[in-house]
Amino acid sequence: MVKNIVLTGFMAAGKSSVGRILAQELGWDFLDTDRRIEELTDLKIPEIFRKYGEERFRAEENFLVKKIADITNTVIATGGGTILYKENWQRLQQLGLTIHLFVPLEVALQRVKKRQDRPLLEKSIPEIEQMWKERLIVYNQAEITLDTTDQEIDTLVAEILNQVKGGLPK
DSSP states (O other): OOOEEEEEOSTTSSHHHHHHHHHHHHTOEEEEHHHHHHHHHTSOHHHHHHHHOHHHHHHHHHHHHHHTTTOOSEEEEOOTTGGGSHHHHHHHHHHSEEEEEEOOHHHHHHHHTTOSOOGGGGSOHHHHHHHHHHHHHHHTTSSEEEEOTTOOHHHHHHHHHHHHTTSSOO
């Protein structure tokens, strides 16, 4: 039985958008780890990066993943780098069904090109490409992978519901 659904993937894969609607469809709670970190720290993510650096942000992520270990009936949209720490990935796998929302790098960059709230976009294209490749290795360990490239959010939600049908609590 699926007790939570954990959405993972690179930035702009659609984790938050899909997660919010999926949670509504299931009648579950929705947890966006990036938004929760902002609430807990009273700082926007770019501010955390600017004031304290990526290391502090990752420490906040690690703390949050430990803190949510007992939740149920929740769709969790993780930050793209949450899986960088092996312990986080293991905890997320224990939390529930892991779903990788795949997005090709070119599509991700196209989706975020006008956004100013992505601190990692300050890196060079080769650095971002390397980051995407390294993370993809972990993302591909998810139980389900869905390509979000040309998919509408409702289509992705329907696909997830179809794949998890029968494993959800009544």
